[in-house]
Amino acid sequence: MDSNKYLEDISEIKNMMSRSSRFISLSGLSGIMAGIYALIGAYLAHGIMTDAGRDYFSGRADVTGSDALRIDALYGIAIGVLVAAVVTGIILTIRKSRKSGEKIWDVSSKRLVLNFLIPLLAGGVFCLVLIQYGIVWLVAPATLIFYGLACVNASKYTLGDIRYMGIAFIVLGLINTQFIGYGLYFWALGFGVFHILYGAIMHFKYDKTSS
Amino acid sequence: MSLIDNINKAFDHRIRLGIMSILMVNDYADFNMLKELLEVTDGNLASHTKALEKEAYIKVEKQFIGRKPNTRYAATASGKKAFEKHIEALEKLIGK
Structure with missing residues (x-):
């Protein structure tokens, strides 16, 4: 036969x-870019904190306590990093999907976005509640943990590697709970270094072969 | 019994194979989703879904989304079982 x-x-x-x-x-390159934006953001935020006379290595918990600290600038950096990362991600993913002939907004991408957003939005609201009650020192670990859960949840609807990054984020967030006051460093390690590592692995594993 | 006996004639076509594969991992798929994934014409797809429906391997649900008629498909329990047997037979035949 x-x-x-x-x-x-x-x-x-x-x-x-x-x-x-x-x-x-999903483009691996966009992970690398998101990581680079996050590191730039963390560097700028660190500068603002140093300007406000804050020694970040002292590990003090009261991040919002000082008048000299420009909270609005920190929010600005955070939003700037987020927008840059999402826009870059969308552009690179559209480019990649054109190459592979996959529809950018079909059943599978909708399902991916929805399942990624459910834990992420829950985490976002939860962090706003933490700020509401003045428990700001738990915001950094909470963002890392919820982002990790979002990645693990999304991993069922895309290539599986994102699952391991999600687990790494969850572990990092839990470790962060024992090092209150160092949130910025944990953020830089997670959203910066982890994204770059994940993006590079994805890029060399999949982007190369498909192009 | 020969291995070849487990090869199911109903799945012995690229498009019918594709329809079953999609319905194994999705609870439902509508006509347009199948059409886009399999890259076939309306008429071609319709004749293959009909063949699978006749074997009771898939079931068809017609409904309205707003004013637009929408046809969606799902694999039946017996369809899933038959397809699993078919995959097993294929794997044995290629010596896995």
Whole structure:
């Protein structure tokens, strides 16, 4: 019998199963860029804190306590980093999906975004509540943990590697709870270094072969 | 019994194989989703879904989303079982 045909059938089955349930065009490069933006943001934020006469290495918990600290500038940096990372991510992913012939806004990408956003939005609201009650020292660990949960949840709907980054974020966030006051460093390590590592792995594993 | 006996004739076509693969990992798929993924024409897809429906391997639900008619498909329990057997047979045949 022609066993080549059976092999083709098996690979067609695998291909259809993964294409219909997972969005595979997430760009690795966008992870690297998001990490770089995060490191720049952390560097700027660190400068603002130093300007306000804060020695970050002292590990003091009261991040919002000082009048000299420009909270609005810190928010500005945070929003700037987020917007830059998301816009870059969308542009690079559209470019990659054009190459692979995958639709950018189909059932699988919608499912991916939705399942990523559920834990992330819950975490966002939870962090606002922490700020409301003045428990600001738990905001950094909470963002890391919820972001990690969002990645783990999203991993069912895209290439699996994001799962390990999510777990790394959760562990980092939990460790952070024991080092209150160093949130900025943990952020830089997570959103900066972890993203760059993950993006580089994704880039060399998938982007290279598909282009 | 020969290995070849487990190869299911109903799945012996690229498009029917594709439809079943998609419905194995998705609870539902509508007509347009199948069409886009499999890159086939309306008529071609319709004839293959009909063939699978006749075997009771998939079920069809017609409904309205707003005013637009929408046809969605799901694999039946017996369809899933038959397809699993088919995959097993394929794997044995290629000597896995």
